[in-house]
Amino acid sequence: MPRRPKGEGSVRYRKDLRAYEIRITVAGVRKSLYLKGPKTRENDKRADLLRRKLALAYGLTPLEGSPPPLLDWLEAHTEALRTEGRRHNTLYHYTRYIALVQEHLGNPTLDRITPETLEAFFRHLAGRGYSRSVITHVRNFLHGAYERAVRYGRTTHNPVDLAQLPKLPSRETGREITEEELARILEVARGHRLFPAFYLLAALGLRRGEVLGLTWPDVDLEKGEIHIRQALVPNLLTGKVVLGPTKTSGSNRTLPLPQEAVELLRQHREHLREDGLYHPHGLVFPSLNGTPIRPENLRRVWLDILKKAGVPRARLHDLRGTFITRIIRQTGNPKLAAALAGHKSLQTALQHYARVSQEDLKATLRSLKLLPKPEGKE
Structure with a gap:
């Protein structure tokens, strides 16, 4: 040693x-x-x-002489984040970002990177077709690395603070599924063994991984409650799906179950028993082999249901966005929608999920009254 x-x-x-x-x-x-x-x-x-x-x-x-080389620092920063509990998939993305930095910026010392250098790098990524989301994540990774460097005296300033992203179109955020479309989707899905899973996605706004990660101890049919405390996600390093923590600390929550959801889950449990797939501590939605269902397989079932229902293409995640939008529309309380959906940030729920329909605009403008009533008229 x-x-x-x-x-x-x-x-x-x-x-x-x-x-x-x-x-x-x-x-x-x-x-x-x-x-x-x-x-x-x-x-x-x-x-x-x-x-x-x-x-x-x-x-x-x-610190001896000049600051450390950029790549050495980024690798060290990533390993430090690993000790601080950063998730495997996040760390996997960080290794990809380091590879992009190496390809375009090489390995100068930390103090040689300028805002102009970074802006050229971001434009290069945009020219190669990387989305605004990816470029923003690369910028945030670099910003965090330089913040650490400043904190521990490895450099004197953070050039990322002054670097601006190029103008890029925002990514497609999906669409709201209409009530009529949702009724057709659920009618077709009713004949599938995973119908209760699609029902929970629509009725409670759950994430795909949260539904697939449900175990029977998470479901209390007597109290009519469901506990969201883990998620089934693919490990990008191994390709396997694993049970892990929910997306954020605010995602852990207990939700009341509608009575029809309680009945659906009771029936689903009986079907699992008949097929020899039920275990009191097992997954609520196992595959036909008793193994976890891969997220991409659930997506394939979803697309098949859309086709049979004659509904235009939509993301499975659009069920979640539709849920959040309708809660806000019905209650006028975005904070309630964020809590039900497991969003720690109210801004995230509003920015990425809440939709404004043409009917919303019409209803608002119809109720708008600027002129006083003429005298003598009620």
Whole structure:
């Protein structure tokens, strides 16, 4: 194992875990990251490289001469985010962003990056067809990396603050599904074994992963409640679907079930029992093999239902947007809609989901009265 400078963390091999434990202490708080694998000379080097990245990211490595190279810093920043609990899929996207940076910007030191350099980079990404969403995420990643660099004295300023994104069209945000379309969709879906799943997506505005991640302990049919506390999502590194936390901390919630939903789930549970697919701690919506349903397979069923119902193409996620829009329209309370949908940010619910229909505009303008009533008229 290579010698380690004092104060820059430590590495030890844990036989009980069959993993290397990399430990560093930041402001009196110990942070640990584990690297699984057998103890070998190659893994010794990998573990020590990880320790050095963390020491760099947390300002434990003495700054000698110029600031660190950009790619070294971005990799160190990503590993620090891993220790701070950033999710696997988010980290996967960060590695993609680093590859884009390397391809266009190379590996200058942190202080050589200017707002003009970054703006040229963003224009390059736009020219290659990357969406506004992706370019914005790349910018946010770089901004966070430079914020860390400023905080730990690796550079004096954050050039991302002054860099502007090019003008790009906003991504398609989907559409509202009309009441008549929804009735046709549910009528066709009624004949499918996953009808209760589509019902919950429409009636409660759940995310696809939240529905597929439901287990029977999450469903209380006696109280008429459903607990959203996990989601089934694909792991972009392995390609497998896994049960993990919900999208945000505000996504965990308990929702009352409409009585018809209670009846549907009771019937669904009986069908699972008849098919040998029910387990008291199992998934509410398993595949015919008893395994988790992959999100793309649920989407295929959805598109088939739309076709049979004669409904124009819509995203499965549009059921959620439709739910949020109608709650706001019916109650005039966007905060209630955000809470029901599991949005911590009210702004997100309004910006990305709430729709304004032609009927909304007509109803508003019809009720608008600017002129006083003529005298003598009621």
